[in-house]
Amino acid sequence: MMPHVEPLSGWGRYPVRDCAVWQPVTAEALHATLPPLGRSIARGNGRSYGDASLNPEATIDMRRLDRLIAFDDASGELVCEAGVLLSDIIDAFVPRGWFVPVTPGTRMVTIGGMIASDVHGKNHHGTGSFCEHLLWLDLDLGDGRVLRCSHQENADLFAASCGGMGLTGMIVRAAFRLMPIESAWMRQQTVRARDLGEAMAVFERSHAWTYSVAWIDCLARGRDLGRSAILLADHAPADALDATRRAEPLARPPRQPRAVPVDLPGFALSSFNVRAFNQLYYAMQRPGEALVALDPYFYPLDALTDWNRIYGRRGFVQYQCVLPLAESERGLRRLLEAIATAGSGSFLAVLKRMGPASFGLLSFPMPGYTLALDFPATPANLALLDRLDAIVADHGGRIYLTKDARLSAPMLALGYPGLARFRELRAQHGLDRRFSSLLSQRLEL
Amino acid sequence: MIASPVLILGARSDIGKALARGYAAQGCEVILAARNDIAADATDLALRTGVQARAVLFDVTDGEPDRFFEGLGAIPGTVVMVAGLLGDQAESAAVDAAAQQVMDSNYNGPARYLLAAARRMAGVPGGCIIGISSVAGERGRASNFVYGSAKAGFTAFLSGLRNAHARAGLHVMTVKPGFVRTQMTAGLKLPPAVTAEPGQVADAIIRAHRARRDVIYTLGRWRPIMAIIRAIPESVFKKLSL
Ligand SMILES: Cc1cc2nc3c(=O)[nH]c(=O)nc-3n(C[C@H](O)[C@H](O)[C@H](O)COP(=O)(O)OP(=O)(O)OC[C@H]3O[C@@H](n4cnc5c(N)ncnc54)[C@H](O)[C@@H]3O)c2cc1C
Ligand SMILES: NC(=O)c1ccc[n+]([C@@H]2O[C@H](COP(=O)([O-])OP(=O)(O)OC[C@H]3O[C@@H](n4cnc5c(N)ncnc54)[C@H](OP(=O)(O)O)[C@@H]3O)[C@@H](O)[C@H]2O)c1
Numbered sequence: 162m163m164p165h166v167e168p169l170s171g172w173g174r175y176p177v178r179d180c181a182v183w184q185p186v187t188a189e190a191l192h193a194t195l196p197p198l199g200r201s202i203a204r205g206n207g208r209s210y211g212d213a214s215l216n217p218e219a220t221i222d223m224r225r226l227d228r229l230i231a232f233d234d235a236s237g238e239l240v241c242e243a244g245v246l247l248s249d250i251i252d253a254f255v256p257r258g259w260f261v262p263v264t265p266g267t268r269m270v271t272i273g274g275m276i277a278s279d280v281h282g283k284n285h286h287g288t289g290s291f292c293e294h295l296l297w298l299d300l301d302l303g304d305g306r307v308l309r310c311s312h313q314e315n316a317d318l319f320a321a322s323c324g325g326m327g328l329t330g331m332i333v334r335a336a337f338r339l340m341p342i343e344s345a346w347m348r349q350q351t352v353r354a355r356d357l358g359e360a361m362a363v364f365e366r367s368h369a370w371t372y373s374v375a376w377i378d379c380l381a382r383g384r385d386l387g388r389s390a391i392l393l394a395d396h397a398p399a400d401a402l403d404a405t406r407r408a409e410p411l412a413r414p415p416r417q418p419r420a421v422p423v424d425l426p427g428f429a430l431s432s433f434n435v436r437a438f439n440q441l442y443y444a445m446q447r448p449g450e451a452l453v454a455l456d457p458y459f460y461p462l463d464a465l466t467d468w469n470r471i472y473g474r475r476g477f478v479q480y481q482c483v484l485p486l487a488e489s490e491r492g493l494r495r496l497l498e499a500i501a502t503a504g505s506g507s508f509l510a511v512l513k514r515m516g517p518a519s520f521g522l523l524s525f526p527m528p529g530y531t532l533a534l535d536f537p538a539t540p541a542n543l544a545l546l547d548r549l550d551a552i553v554a555d556h557g558g559r560i561y562l563t564k565d566a567r568l569s570a571p572m573l574a575l576g577y578p579g580l581a582r583f584r585e586l587r588a589q590h591g592l593d594r595r596f597s598s599l600l601s602q603r604l605e606l
Numbered sequence: 607m608i609a610s611p612v613l614i615l616g617a618r619s620d621i622g623k624a625l626a627r628g629y630a631a632q633g634c635e636v637i638l639a640a641r642n643d644i645a646a647d648a649t650d651l652a653l654r655t656g657v658q659a660r661a662v663l664f665d666v667t668d669g670e671p672d673r674f675f676e677g678l679g680a681i682p683g684t685v686v687m688v689a690g691l692l693g694d695q696a697e698s699a700a701v702d703a704a705a706q707q708v709m710d711s712n713y714n715g716p717a718r719y720l721l722a723a724a725r726r727m728a729g730v731p732g733g734c735i736i737g738i739s740s741v742a743g744e745r746g747r748a749s750n751f752v753y754g755s756a757k758a759g760f761t762a763f764l765s766g767l768r769n770a771h772a773r774a775g776l777h778v779m780t781v782k783p784g785f786v787r788t789q790m791t792a793g794l795k796l797p798p799a800v801t802a803e804p805g806q807v808a809d810a811i812i813r814a815h816r817a818r819r820d821v822i823y824t825l826g827r828w829r830p831i832m833a834i835i836r837a838i839p840e841s842v843f844k845k846l847s848l
Binding site: 162231 | 618646654655792
């Protein structure tokens, strides 16, 4: 098989590098391609933000391994290849009354990418991360071995691969359970919080809601620090729908994707615009109940294809950290103050309560609060993020690797106690000699 | 209307796979024909869409088109010829067997298979035959004229087949893709502005099929490009390196 060379980046378009790309069409073709390559990395749909799916020498585009293999109508168990897009699963199974147990904020991700990042959704507090719903995965180790990994078989490789950022090998197939739904509608309640304390109090008393997330105005300061709109939601049962919708509870209203036509110039993102946008957004979130269709609820940004171009040519970085529960309030306060003081904010900042940690050695979630924001990749912002790292470390938190493009190796180690075991396993199976990405090189994973 | 089942000849190709998904999504029964076993793709289609899908073996150069259609167990409503072989021009120029393989895979084989299909499809309501040719067939170029001339022959064949069956109601559509990002072009540097994804090509084909178009270019912007290339006088053209 022949590679082609193409400039690649993550969703943040920072960094961009020319990569040699292979596109195997079957698991067998992949198996034959790997051994002579030296070090390579799997790439799904490139929705990680930074450099996790880039390797200039050898990047393997997994999207042609995209076959559904089996589905059990009784248990909801789905077996598929790792390059299947989440959007394809949703299109195929929502009309039949099934949804994924965990979804990130975009449907344009592959199952392999969801596993390698052990993604979490707005239901993490009650449902855990995606890999906690995984029954098994098949891992191509690049040395001739393809191993079935689960909690029962090759459990150590399973724990390393779930959240392992592609550094344990190529995930070729996986099995997980879908979750039954009665309708393609969400019952949503919006609550406003005037400051951080109020926002956290809302989260703490809302555990019974399946989904919860807050949009936080990251430029609000002083008494308003942490001002946010908290969105709580459940899947709507069919009998909560009006007569017209109840006739076809699983039908989804069509959405016309729009594209951002060109890279917006840098000034579009001046702090004035961001401030105005945040205030407007906060004002738009009217408190109260509403019935919202499934797609706009889970994937508000997918309606705008290529929205990452809003940040212009230089690209942007997303910063997502989580702080342990006991430290959350103090740590968040310091983070938000530092961001508001720098005045270079993010269109949307997201705050979310997380539940128990996952078994994955490098999985991101831990019980506490996670904060996520976007920043244009300017030198000033990158310096700000270094200051945020120090605050996160002070409070015993960690940074989400799938969003990262700029963390340093020592900072990483502070947040991930499973790292030593992860490195040991990589060495033990020779995986460090066969799989690497710009992210793993930067962070010495 | 799209007549089922839809038979895709060369279903392991990226364009063939995208077509199969597109037709299945419209609710059409599909039959996937390829040199290798692609039962997994048939299973995938059935799981995605709930339509019936099965896989059969097919070699476009086997010289046995009638036996293939006899073994099919159904008369297709739609046949799409996707199989083709770009080959290597230098190799074709140097080695007779290589040239023959390219000619057989892009002209002899596809034309004979579609003749055999047409013999059976007369009277199928809404019947349609679609052939994937190429812009490479519009003018012979030093870099790929063995492939290009076979596609030129195939284009002429499709136009004749359309003419022969137009009155009887069997529709024939010619598809001329420009560059498409597929296994055929893997490793080549393609200009993004005139390169299509397989899914785009499949969508365009299915739309044109519904509209009963005769000849389409994918992407559409190849039509004016090829008009210019055809207009260059031969005395100039022969000195160009395109
Ligand atoms: C708008 C938006 C919203 C998001 N919201 C959330 C969210 O709410 N929660 C959350 O957790 N994440 C979220 N993400 C991040 C996203 O879910 C993850 O980055 C996910 O991993 C992307 O999947 P992908 O298929 O695009 O993988 P890529 O970005 O291509 O790759 C990501 C990682 O997975 C590895 N990988 C991919 N496929 C395989 C494979 N087959 N085998 C082994 N390794 C593989 C890569 O090597 C890389 O390390 C969001 C991203 C965007 C753009
Ligand atoms: N890609 C482009 O830029 C481009 C441009 C213009 C036209 N086209 C045409 O589009 C069609 C599809 O090509 P593609 O781009 O999708 O590339 P492709 O993946 O290489 O498709 C070619 C297909 O033809 C099949 N094939 C070759 N010889 C065969 C034989 N003897 N018997 C049966 N099947 C045979 C191949 O089968 P295997 O999978 O078993 O190898 C393959 O699936 C071709 O006709 C091609 O000429 C492509």
